[in-house]
Amino acid sequence: NRRTQSLHGPSPVTTFGPKACMLHNPNTIMHIQDPASQRLTWNKPPKSVLVIKKIRDAGLLQPFKELCTFLTEVKSMIVYVERKVLEDPAIAGDDAFRTTMNKFCTFRDDLDDISNYVDFIICLGGDGTLLYASSLFQESVPPVMAFHLGSLGFLTPFNFDTYQSQLNQVIEGNVSIVLRSRLRVRVQKDSREKRTKVEENGVILTNGDGEGMHKAAQYQVLNEVVVDRGPSSYLSNVDLFLDGHLITTVQGDGVIVSTPTGSTAYAVAAGASMIHPNVPAIMITPICPHSLSFRPIVVPAGVELKVMLSSEARNTAWVSFDGRKRQEICHGDSITITTSCFPVPSICFRDPVTDWFESLAQCLHWNVRKKQHHLTSEEEEF
Amino acid sequence: NRRTQSLHGPSPVTTFGPKACMLHNPNTIMHIQDPASQRLTWNKPPKSVLVIKKIRDAGLLQPFKELCTFLTEVKSMIVYVERKVLEDPAIAGDDAFRTTMNKFCTFRDDLDDISNYVDFIICLGGDGTLLYASSLFQESVPPVMAFHLGSLGFLTPFNFDTYQSQLNQVIEGNVSIVLRSRLRVRVQKDSREKRTKVEENGVILTNGDGEGMHKAAQYQVLNEVVVDRGPSSYLSNVDLFLDGHLITTVQGDGVIVSTPTGSTAYAVAAGASMIHPNVPAIMITPICPHSLSFRPIVVPAGVELKVMLSSEARNTAWVSFDGRKRQEICHGDSITITTSCFPVPSICFRDPVTDWFESLAQCLHWNVRKKQHHLTSEEEEF
Amino acid sequence: NRRTQSLHGPSPVTTFGPKACMLHNPNTIMHIQDPASQRLTWNKPPKSVLVIKKIRDAGLLQPFKELCTFLTEVKSMIVYVERKVLEDPAIAGDDAFRTTMNKFCTFRDDLDDISNYVDFIICLGGDGTLLYASSLFQESVPPVMAFHLGSLGFLTPFNFDTYQSQLNQVIEGNVSIVLRSRLRVRVQKDSREKRTKVEENGVILTNGDGEGMHKAAQYQVLNEVVVDRGPSSYLSNVDLFLDGHLITTVQGDGVIVSTPTGSTAYAVAAGASMIHPNVPAIMITPICPHSLSFRPIVVPAGVELKVMLSSEARNTAWVSFDGRKRQEICHGDSITITTSCFPVPSICFRDPVTDWFESLAQCLHWNVRKKQHHLTSEEEEF
């Protein structure tokens, strides 16, 4: 039964009753691979792998060394590791690991661009490792295989126990992947305010208006963009535009614009419903809104959102991207957000649906039940 | 800027880093017209129109007569009206309206199938008129133009004041439409229980297993399928399957499976986030769940859901479809739900985005604001 | 430190600045024992005990027999048991239990009034046993000691394992009790509608207006009064009055008026905050309200609430009391609700605070945590 394997709706009929039909417009036709059937393959065998390890977690040292030794010595791969990871005395001082380590390629975050050298990525640790991996690749992202060492995470489906066989499967190819959409966020500073803070990690862009009046930095975000009141005790007060139209003003602690992947992160804590990562959508969730009726909304993935300080805002706001790069937003600055063309191809442990429901149960205790009855009647219950 | 006019996400890149790419599978490629550019056209000029009027609403009589006269006398259209509508003494007894009325084609709900005779539909009244229109067309649905007479509804964007010019535009074609996805719901009764209630409106199906052990009725639902405890004081206890796998058990007043269109109806009252109708998704919302952690979830449009009484359920449950056809569900019965190929093409007043945000504000008072500040400090606020 | 043992606020000062003070009104002074220090004592040694057992639960048979034998043979108590309980073949047919059983006093629910014969109550089973016990005592309620056999309930704090020593302590007296407030509910039928359904369990009252135009039934409710749409598919539409003034109209699935004890039952499923049973308050919680801004409210225990069908309601509503005695409410009928003078004295396992937080964790998994971080930054987290 084909339908039960689909993760996109069926193609709807395009004729409506006896005489009506949809106006055909070839320019706006999209060709989409049903997410249920998305699988990874390799043009050439992968040779280089970036290993990302959560730092300051003693429990990860042994798995990290074991994995890297396996990759280097057994699989003859080139292992990329961030220089900071190797500065840990427990690694740098381990003589037995020295030979392996000497074969590593190291790089420095914020300085070296490795985006063209890495065939795939292995993460060891929590969901944060994947957010960090995402931040290293502002355009195309190599496939990511993420191991949780302790408890399952939304972004880290693999168990380390059988890492060798699982890795062999990935290297062979033809494994299930979920394309986690990202948000492309552009922060445009109003230079009349002479704000020229250098953005370290984001790509610096200059506006084409020939006058250099605006500086813009661009980010790829996997979970969410958060605009909040920062250290201020005041409500933030920001205007939210969709495709150029003001749709509402957010008065409260702030607002979260998230991907479906991010719906189970900060957004769910702020009261959002949880969205499967294969739904092409953007979620807008207020944080402690002043208005009782400000429920979260879900809009189609293709729209362009813009956040600006409201003209009546008495204080600035602060923006962050997957919890990083926190910066102040002043009057005139704008944050433009849309779905990115560069998703994170995240390798599934089983498949996109099973992995997600497993995470809901394990990470969020979703609908953990205890059998009990709040409504009773004398006939049957007491 | 093309992106700002899209309502589907951009086509993601399909190469991931230097060597990985998505396995090409032509069989599962879907060709989708970007919802933002979906417009109505006509193969031939429309000649017949079904007019649906909310009954027992005196305020609708005059607009109804005016509209029908215009359609019949000025536009020379064939007007279909349900027989029940004309039995209203205020219509049947109106001599001035007799001539027009005599030109109507009438039909009886549950008896006559008009689905091949109606070129488009006009609704006068509340959102219920559109739910009713949807129920008349179990397969392809003619375009619907829905007028609210009093206050704006989610499904009734048109104001009656300028109905003539608006109708002329629709008849000319090239108006914006939103394809409201429906759910195809199949109710399969376990005949061991000898339940042979005749389903009046649904299409009666016989299972192909050659034994006729199961009777199934099928429905097309625009807002939601509700499974609840009915008149019982007990919690309902139903199992929820997704693509054949048990994903959770619902203990509470019930569960709502809704389209994005339905997310702003019953689901929002039960705590769901609101989803734009162009997002290809299905929403699952528990009603007063026993578990504190049972938050609503949003799954991709293509999945197949199944609801059955849990084996430990001590009572039956009840199901209804857009608030109609309420029926009991017993042990062994199953309700299978998936996205239908037959959406309701709903003509927009402006466009899918503007209409929706207008409805959120008007119908749900979404984020109605009053300027006030809950956090204050002595420096600036008191 | 006296303050840390209080469960009522401190007595506030009654002088305000140099010259203002509260007008002294001796008629409205209340003398309240701080709930933290409420303990049970006996005027005379208790001699009779009502044992309530959940029916149709095989796991309770052995504990029930053991307990009754202990009470009858060892403690020489008179045991009251509902006749229906003894009709269970597993009890009636147990010859070994015959001698003990022959000493029981039996009664029939709805027919025999045992309220003056029972010195205390023992419940075996779920929270429903306590709701049932409450329904048997429309005025003063003997102390209740409630055992859960499987998992802890909000109303059943005692573990059966050491029942003998615990029972001895209770019989000695000086154990901690929580007075669970009840609601006194009066249902007044508008007799113009000639509705003369006999209320079996409630006390039948005749209005003093000399005309017998109204029939009223009165109930004592431990958890909640629910007014809902019953089997109807329509929204219920009821007016809510507080001390005679219309405060709001409820449009939705219904409304729950609950005690603090009931706040952790149906109300919490409908979205309410949870209130400790020692807070003198009444909670009003809408069920799936049509309005996004209809948040639950908590009002002081002393107010009088009234619920009536709204004049614009097109359908009747249904009312139930702790999930029982479900009945229809028509135009003109009224439901009057206030805090009762007759609480349920519920014997604590430890003390009112510890027992409650234990139940929140065990029954509702309140704030079950998994250590994880949704906000991360590159410096420390990945």
Add this chain to the structure above:
Amino acid sequence: NRRTQSLHGPSPVTTFGPKACMLHNPNTIMHIQDPASQRLTWNKPPKSVLVIKKIRDAGLLQPFKELCTFLTEVKSMIVYVERKVLEDPAIAGDDAFRTTMNKFCTFRDDLDDISNYVDFIICLGGDGTLLYASSLFQESVPPVMAFHLGSLGFLTPFNFDTYQSQLNQVIEGNVSIVLRSRLRVRVQKDSREKRTKVEENGVILTNGDGEGMHKAAQYQVLNEVVVDRGPSSYLSNVDLFLDGHLITTVQGDGVIVSTPTGSTAYAVAAGASMIHPNVPAIMITPICPHSLSFRPIVVPAGVELKVMLSSEARNTAWVSFDGRKRQEICHGDSITITTSCFPVPSICFRDPVTDWFESLAQCLHWNVRKKQHHLTSEEEEF
């Protein structure tokens, strides 16, 4: 009917069945005036009045001058005004106001203690004026009469239009008051960390342990104490103790401990139910908690809460009091919170119940309705 005028529950019976009763303990009996009958009176005619005006609000200048002139010239009262208010050029430079102004007593916030000189307080502006007034009186608070100039606030029920007659009534006495409970908050710094930030406004206390190891500052809070993550991107991680026992750990953006008055301020934005100010309770509301099941709870007014950084917290937290005095909380510091003996006697416009429901509607649009029906059926609705 006495009951309908009560705002405390009725005194419960203290005998339970034929033989049980509550152990009498005269030491813990409290004598409470029913809140419904609390009225203001004067020992001596009031002679001095503190006028608090929201600054930087041009619309308040004229009412302020008019009011002060009336108080000074007509009522011969001594008017206290904060010096900062008179520094506004629009006041200082107004020659016509000079004579009146010269009769004012001025004081400086943080330097002068006027708590023994003020017979009552008048607030002009928003709810912030009342929070500020509260902060000036760490012990007994004179009665407060609060005018809203624009839209009604929860704490500012009076309309300025008829201020003279209303003021005359207050001065005569016998007006309805609501005693708004406050929280007494003590912040104890662990001096091993050598943190000796001087607390300007709070009363500085030295611990009686003879060693001066701890410094404590005490605050009276009318709305809420907030402990949050401050400018950090990390979740806060704090332990919550009740009467010395750890009841839960808060992982999320923070936690709000509020009075019933504060339940309609920040707490409601974070999802709390709304509590009438006459309910003796303390509300605990998590802010964006990491756990789906962390619902707000309401505990009795008399308990003592303590908040400390969890031992596993990797970052500090921040605390603020009614949005003021924001300060960092480090490992070892503790925040102890209980209901204060010094409420704010807030003069009612009508009465405690009417004023509150009026505010719910005006300030929070509570259950603003639009007549519409989400459930429909073909028989009656379309």
